Amino acid sequence: DIQMTQSPSTLSASVGDRVTITCRASQSISSRLAWYQQKPGKAPKLLIYKASSLENAVPSRFSGSGSGTDFTLTISSLQPDDFATYYCQQYNRYWTFGQGTKVDVK
Amino acid sequence: EMQLVESGGGLVQPGGSLRLSCAASGFTFSSYWMMWVRQAPGKGLEWVANIKEDGSEKKYVDSVKGRFTISRDNPKNSLYLQMNSLRAEDTAVYYCAKFKRGEDAFDMWGQGTMVTVSS
Numbered sequence: 718d719i720q721m722t723q724s725p726s727t728l729s730a731s732v733g734d735r736v737t738i739t740c741r742a743s744q745s746i747s748s749r750l751a752w753y754q755q756k757p758g759k760a761p762k763l764l765i766y767k768a769s770s771l772e773n774a775v776p777s778r779f780s781g782s783g784s785g786t787d788f789t790l791t792i793s794s795l796q797p798d799d800f801a802t803y804y805c806q807q808y809n810r811y812w813t814f815g816q817g818t819k820v821d822v823k
Numbered sequence: 824e825m826q827l828v829e830s831g832g833g834l835v836q837p838g839g840s841l842r843l844s845c846a847a848s849g850f851t852f853s854s855y856w857m858m859w860v861r862q863a864p865g866k867g868l869e870w871v872a873n874i875k876e877d878g879s880e881k882k883y884v885d886s887v888k889g890r891f892t893i894s895r896d897n898p899k900n901s902l903y904l905q906m907n908s909l910r911a912e913d914t915a916v917y918y919c920a921k922f923k924r925g926e927d928a929f930d931m932w933g934q935g936t937m938v939t940v941s942s
Contacts, residue, residue, distance in 0.1 A: 751929075
């Protein structure tokens with residue numbers, strides 16, 4: 718099984734901050750990685766697919782990078798609507814998620 | 824408007840059964856792989872099962888193999904998850920979701936239905 722490890726588990730930030738979340742796969746997954754945003758009581762929302770492709774209607778302040786085993790999600794300027802939990806997901810072999818990174822108010 | 828709406832969740836005793844349904848609308852349901860993903864209370868996301876467009880191929884996470892069965896009825900635009908021999912560790916919100924065309928990421932999700940396994 719491919720394990721996905723995110724860091725940090727919790728990130729405290731302020732509006733306007735640049736935020737970076739990392740995700741590491743236990744083996745190479747090429748660029749078959751997605752990022753999701755989830756707010757309490759809501760379903761996840763796809764932000765990024767194929768490691769760096771922005772999903773339709775997702776603000777351009779979100780970006781993704783990486784390939785192989787190391788990936789990052791960057792929010793260039795954190796907005797009030799961005800406080801949420803973020804998950805990476807590999808889809809190279811079956812589907813596994815990272816444990817999540819909660820972005821909360823500093 | 825594209826939509827997925829789950830139903831069928833509830834409280835069930837250990838060893839019991841439950842059937843979840845997911846009604847799709849606003850897109851050509853028969854053209855997409857579909858899946859179930861679950862989230863235990865306060866925990867992360869776990870892929871459970873998925874099914875090919877025509878139902879000919881199904882995949883399951885190891886922890887539910889032999890207990891859960893995914894199926895679909897394309898004329899009814901519906902996805903199902905039959906859950907048997909339920910355990911306390913199956914307690915979770917169950918989401919149905921669809922694959923993004925050309926990618927194996929999940930681009931549309933339902934609102935989820937809660938399954939609680941407890942005596």
